Amino acid sequence: MAVNLHIPSETDIHPVAGVDIGVTSAGINQPDRPDLTVLSLSRHSQVAGVFTRNRFCAAPVQVCQIHLAAGSDVRALVVNTGNANAGTGESGLHAAQQTCSELARLLNVRPQQVLPFSTGVILEPLPIDRLTAALPQAVNELGPDNWLQAAHGIMTTDTQPKITSQQIMLGDEPVAITGISKGAGMIRPNMATMLGFLATDAGLSPDLLQDTVRLLANRSFNRITVDGDTSTNDAFMLVATGQSNVQIQSVADPRYAPLFEALLEASRDLAQKIVRDAEGATKFITIQVTEAATADEALEVAYTIAHSPLVKTAFYASDPNLGRILCAVGYADIPDLDVAQTRLWLDDVLVAAKGERHADYREEDGQRVMQQQEITVTVALGRGDQSETVYTSDLSHDYVTINADYRT
Amino acid sequence: MAVNLHIPSETDIHPVAGVDIGVTSAGINQPDRPDLTVLSLSRHSQVAGVFTRNRFCAAPVQVCQIHLAAGSDVRALVVNTGNANAGTGESGLHAAQQTCSELARLLNVRPQQVLPFSTGVILEPLPIDRLTAALPQAVNELGPDNWLQAAHGIMTTDTQPKITSQQIMLGDEPVAITGISKGAGMIRPNMATMLGFLATDAGLSPDLLQDTVRLLANRSFNRITVDGDTSTNDAFMLVATGQSNVQIQSVADPRYAPLFEALLEASRDLAQKIVRDAEGATKFITIQVTEAATADEALEVAYTIAHSPLVKTAFYASDPNLGRILCAVGYADIPDLDVAQTRLWLDDVLVAAKGERHADYREEDGQRVMQQQEITVTVALGRGDQSETVYTSDLSHDYVTINADYRT
Numbered sequence: 163m164a165v166n167l168h169i170p171s172e173t174d175i176h177p178v179a180g181v182d183i184g185v186t187s188a189g190i191n192q193p194d195r196p197d198l199t200v201l202s203l204s205r206h207s208q209v210a211g212v213f214t215r216n217r218f219c220a221a222p223v224q225v226c227q228i229h230l231a232a233g234s235d236v237r238a239l240v241v242n243t244g245n246a247n248a249g250t251g252e253s254g255l256h257a258a259q260q261t262c263s264e265l266a267r268l269l270n271v272r273p274q275q276v277l278p279f280s281t282g283v284i285l286e287p288l289p290i291d292r293l294t295a296a297l298p299q300a301v302n303e304l305g306p307d308n309w310l311q312a313a314h315g316i317m318t319t320d321t322q323p324k325i326t327s328q329q330i331m332l333g334d335e336p337v338a339i340t341g342i343s344k345g346a347g348m349i350r351p352n353m354a355t356m357l358g359f360l361a362t363d364a365g366l367s368p369d370l371l372q373d374t375v376r377l378l379a380n381r382s383f384n385r386i387t388v389d390g391d392t393s394t395n396d397a398f399m400l401v402a403t404g405q406s407n408v409q410i411q412s413v414a415d416p417r418y419a420p421l422f423e424a425l426l427e428a429s430r431d432l433a434q435k436i437v438r439d440a441e442g443a444t445k446f447i448t449i450q451v452t453e454a455a456t457a458d459e460a461l462e463v464a465y466t467i468a469h470s471p472l473v474k475t476a477f478y479a480s481d482p483n484l485g486r487i488l489c490a491v492g493y494a495d496i497p498d499l500d501v502a503q504t505r506l507w508l509d510d511v512l513v514a515a516k517g518e519r520h521a522d523y524r525e526e527d528g529q530r531v532m533q534q535q536e537i538t539v540t541v542a543l544g545r546g547d548q549s550e551t552v553y554t555s556d557l558s559h560d561y562v563t564i565n566a567d568y569r570t
Numbered sequence: 571m572a573v574n575l576h577i578p579s580e581t582d583i584h585p586v587a588g589v590d591i592g593v594t595s596a597g598i599n600q601p602d603r604p605d606l607t608v609l610s611l612s613r614h615s616q617v618a619g620v621f622t623r624n625r626f627c628a629a630p631v632q633v634c635q636i637h638l639a640a641g642s643d644v645r646a647l648v649v650n651t652g653n654a655n656a657g658t659g660e661s662g663l664h665a666a667q668q669t670c671s672e673l674a675r676l677l678n679v680r681p682q683q684v685l686p687f688s689t690g691v692i693l694e695p696l697p698i699d700r701l702t703a704a705l706p707q708a709v710n711e712l713g714p715d716n717w718l719q720a721a722h723g724i725m726t727t728d729t730q731p732k733i734t735s736q737q738i739m740l741g742d743e744p745v746a747i748t749g750i751s752k753g754a755g756m757i758r759p760n761m762a763t764m765l766g767f768l769a770t771d772a773g774l775s776p777d778l779l780q781d782t783v784r785l786l787a788n789r790s791f792n793r794i795t796v797d798g799d800t801s802t803n804d805a806f807m808l809v810a811t812g813q814s815n816v817q818i819q820s821v822a823d824p825r826y827a828p829l830f831e832a833l834l835e836a837s838r839d840l841a842q843k844i845v846r847d848a849e850g851a852t853k854f855i856t857i858q859v860t861e862a863a864t865a866d867e868a869l870e871v872a873y874t875i876a877h878s879p880l881v882k883t884a885f886y887a888s889d890p891n892l893g894r895i896l897c898a899v900g901y902a903d904i905p906d907l908d909v910a911q912t913r914l915w916l917d918d919v920l921v922a923a924k925g926e927r928h929a930d931y932r933e934e935d936g937q938r939v940m941q942q943q944e945i946t947v948t949v950a951l952g953r954g955d956q957s958e959t960v961y962t963s964d965l966s967h968d969y970v971t972i973n974a975d976y977r978t
Contacts, residue, residue, distance in 0.1 A: 284897060470799050471965075475973035479973075488802075517657065519658075519694075562966060
């Protein structure tokens, strides 16, 4: 199903010193599948995150924000799948806090040092008894080599685990960067995707880490969309354990730029993997909008194209019905857009210019590109020098099937 | 296919004095189907319209606006299906003008007195030779009783003709109100729907007619959405021939209010018929947002729900997965929304309040409503006294099939 989604082999997954992982089955929504994941962090790890802007943000998201604001060293993350603990009111908040308390007791830390994450069905009570009963087993499993199990353990409608890993050299010092993500539907992150966790054993000061996670999100998780639905539970967390010999205090450190580039590559890989495994996806579409007056208007046009059901079904059909893309450009919210200045390419094929089909465009060229699994749409607006890129998927029969049958 | 779409019998369709209609086959996109419709209007008819705000507005829309601005009496409308004449640049404008010139010659009026409309595939040249060759036959067919043929003659992916008709008494005078519409996909009118034509033999002054068509559109065609795609060709035209004995100059005329109500009922009927026949639709969904601080925020919430693919697939599946609706409310662009103040009903079943599932809600009640063909979703925001209503359809396998196969 997934479009060119690479899963690294176990030997290519680099453990991150300071991160131990345990995964088990709590039977949250289904029996006998891994659905409870604990990430235990070494002392003095720094953690920063970005969260959904959905006003119905889930109970665990609220608890995460309270615990991060308390300023204690974060020592563990706990993630359940099968139930989002969203739209659950006071009892949901209590369940998220109870999860933290119970794990804190097992790890001998304070509840404020635990961050909870949930994903799954909305508006159903979290089965807190089953969850806490399974926590000791997850703690028993803790070890440095369980990243792939964790990638499995946070899946919902994902068909593939999503994991990225690399080791880079900063000067003479090796640094590991490894992360996981999940998500396939309800994807239009407005801070981050459903769940993404990226860890490095480099050390970063707290302020620098917070700035870094924002910058990363805005160039990765905040640039993907499947269906335009911003989830109640989106979170992207960056962990810096500082267990390597690389400690970075400011952007002026010459090692920051190469570390940031490697983290960005990892973040994009995790974000794009969500699109590659989008519900029912058969195509991976990159939408570039160039020559915009502002970055915001470039994003407006890119998302308008990415959310058009007519554009998405045309990609599914491999049909170069390119008028649908121009139509979407035309109804993006840019009142003074001059369509005579716009140009449209499919990969390197110039399709339209000056508000009409280009004289040299031939249907067979468009058809050739549309049949690919990976397609880049480029729209030049002729208004300035800003550009933005968004990643999305097509809309297929399987999307409808998956979402019409999700709870049954 | 269509959801409770009523087609009046021939005997219930009231001709409108001053409107003659001729329909023929020009072979625009397919041979042997009615695809060319002419509406000829009596002298001194008043015509007003609202048009798409898509920046790629089609050539005929541009020509309509030029001809209406010229201020001549409009004497004819000409509508082709099979080709939208959109994204066709200068040659498209020329083709639309040539259509007007040729029909003007046949009717012995000036080209500026003809308004052209097109609907169908975008970005393909209009086959102007075939169109003009068929115009004499359409003119030959002109007669007062061809409304149903016209409703057929403007269809694209519509499965059913859309027609509304009534006769009302204003004082002792009978007034006819009859209209047609078309559209099934690429529906999120941002002035009016793809094509809607409503005629009355009442007389209305030009300014009053223009105000009336705006008010009607904002309570009918501008409140429907199928897929959120605002077409390049949307137009809704109101014709007042003045051939009855009712002549109205201002809103102060006591006959204006009942006439307006009847026109609104007709406009809503035509607009709702588009949703009932939406591509792949199996449900007709009414979304009411109440207790909003402003009408704009009520619309923002209503459209966010209406455009969510996850909400739409849940309706298709008759699955009371109501967390998806709350999630959509939460990501509507109302930054200070307090979810604890919101309530959600399915018909008369209270589903959620205070940000969580209501204690009395039972899944079987939600299930019962979701299995209906017509469902009303009500969201109360607890912020004020403004409300808005939007009409939409579900997202089914057939929507994908229809749009993946449209051109082939």
